[in-house]
Amino acid sequence: MKLQQLLSYTRKAVDEYQMIQEGDAIAVGISGGKDSLAMLYALQGLRRFYPNHFDIHAITVSLGYEGFDLSPIRSLCEELEVPYTVIDTEIARIIFDERKEDNPCSLCAKMRKGAFNQEAKRIGCNKVAYAHHKDDIIETMLLSLIFEGRFHSFSPLTYLDRMDLTVIRPLMFVDEADVIGFKNKYALPTVKNPCPADGYTKREYAKKLLRQLNLENPGVKERMFSAILNGNIAGWPPRILR
Template sequence: MKLQRLLSLTRKAIDDYQMIQDGDRIAVGISGGKDSLTLLIALTNLKRFYPNKFELEAISVNLGYNEFDLSEVSKLCKKLEVSYTVVDTDIAHIVFDERKEKNPCSLCAKLRKGAFNEKANSLNCNKVAYAHHKDDIMETLMMSLLFEGRLSSFEPVTYLDKTGLTVIRPLMFLEERDIRSFALENHLPVQKNPCPVDGYTKREYAKNLIKQLNKENPGARERIFHAITSSNLPGWGESEHVRTSKQ
């Protein structure tokens, strides 16, 4: 995927759901994976010409894995002229050694987001950008349906009452395969996820299930995503683009 397409789809999400206003200070969550690094590239480039002026802060939460090296990510941020902060934590120790969680993802995510949001607030950010993409949104819907018996997914824009931060998801129209292609073509310093349960989660199950459904019913992925964006799920009201086209 070329940079122009990345910026086009990112701007579409931002415009359609009014994600960025003039004067925003946005904390970008950097895990070291392909998604978050691609998001950083997209927002850094968009910042140069987007009509609403905004500032960026890149933040990584170090879960405490010894083999997790963010030095190359730091170099990328310096090259992009984006301030970069690493928050060191003992989350891995708490989840796996102290709590010995059988299903660690929920607690890990809660602690990680807590550390990230706290740092974002301390840096005077009013918004946080997560790198959830189109596949993530569909997988979350499937997980919610299968394991919780309800219909819900990530919202394009979410206000967090407890922190006063607004979460935005600018990569919502990008497919994972496009992001993977962009990261490879641009030699992004992607770090391998050190989590011992990576690839063995409910999300991985949902990912494979959607892949199988699409194989047996071509076009199923697009229909699932369309059902989400056109539904009355919380946070998924009509985008500005759709509202305007009806007038």
Template structure:
């Protein structure tokens, strides 16, 4: 996928759901993975021609799993003239050692989002951009169906009352395959997570189910996505 196609996807999402307004200061949560790095590139590119003026900063919540090198990400941000912050935490120790969680992803995500929100608020951001793409939305719908018994997906735009922050998801129209292609084409500096459960989660299980269903029923993934959009968001 070329940059112009990425910008087109993101422009469509921001316009369809009014994600960006004049004067916004948007924090992009950078995990070090392909999705968040692609989102940062996209928003930085969108800034150059979008009619509404906004600023972008990048924030990494360091979970303290160990050897995750953020130096290349720092250079990536510097090259784009984007402020980059690393927020140190002890989330890994709390989740895996102190609490010994049987479902570590849930607590980890909650603590990570809390740290990101607090820091973003402290530096004057009014919005946070998450890097959920099209496949994430489909998989979230399946996770909800299988484990909660309801048809549900996160909203493209969510206002957090307590924090007075708005969460936006500008990659919602971008297929994961295009994110992978973009990451390789533009040689984005992925810093892979050292999380011990990475690749062994319920989401990974559902991802494989959707992949198999689409293989056996070509085009059904696109129909799943349309079903999510048609149902609307809570």
């Protein structure tokens, strides 16, 4: 996928769900993976021509793993002229050494988001951007159906009243396969996730299930995504089609 196509998908999401307003300051969550780096490229590119002027600031929450080298990402942010902040934490030690969590992902996500949101507020941002793509949205719906018994997925736009922050997901129309293609084409400097639970989660189960369903029933992924967009899910904002 070329940058122009990535920008087109991103603008579609931003326009249809009114994600960005004039003067917004957006904290961009950078994990070091392909999705967050693609989002960084997308939002930095969108800034150049989008009618609503906005600023972005990249933030990484470091969990405290030894050898987690973020220098390639720092260099990329310098190249793109995007301010970059790394928050050092001891989340990994707390979860795996102190609490010895059997299912660490939920608590880890909560602590990471807490640290990220606090830093976003500290530097004056009013919005935070998460790099969830189309596959993530569908997988979340499958997880909700299987484990919660409800038809639900996270919203393109969510207001966090306790933090006075708005979460946006500008990659929602981008397929994961296209993100992989973009990463390869532009040689994104991804940093491997050092978490020992990586690849052994319920989300990984949903990812494999979605892949199998789409293999056996070609087009089912797109039909599922359409069902989500048209499903009147509680908490989703209205979609503005042009």
